[in-house]
Amino acid sequence: MSLLKAATEVRLRAYAPYSNFKVGAAIRAASGAIYSGCNVENVAYPEGTCAEAGAIAAMIAAGETQIAEVLVIADSPLPVSPCGGCRQKLSEFGEGGVKVTMTTLDGNAQTLTLAELLPGVFTQAHMDRS
C-alpha cells in the first residue's frame, strides 16, 4: 500500500467533531512497513491528538523506531502543514533528510524535509553539558 492510500483511508476514520478537520498521516518505517494514524479530538480540547502522533504510536507499538518517509493529508485549501509539536515528534524518529509530503485531497502537494520543516530542532545535544 502507498503512503497516499494509507493516509487517505485512515483520514476517513479521524474523530474530529470539534474542528471538523480530519487529518490522515502515514509513515514508512525503515523496514518498509507503513503505519498510519488520524487525529483524535477530545471535548477537553488540548487533550486531542494529531494524526502524526497516532502514526508514530502505531510505528512504535509495532517495534520500529526509524522513520523513512511521511505523508499527511487533509481536506484543506493548502497542503496541510504539521504543527510545531508534530515536527518535533517526527524528528525524534526521523533524520533531517526525511521527506514529508503534505497534501490536500485534490492533490495540491508539497514535499519538504524534516530539517526544512524544523530548523534548529531541539536535540539531546542541547542537554549535554560535558
Ligand code: THU
Ligand atoms: N491536525 C493534525 O492532526 N495534523 C496536522 O498536521 C495539523 C492539525 C489536527 C489537530 C486537530 O484535531 C485538527 O487538525 C485541527 O487543528
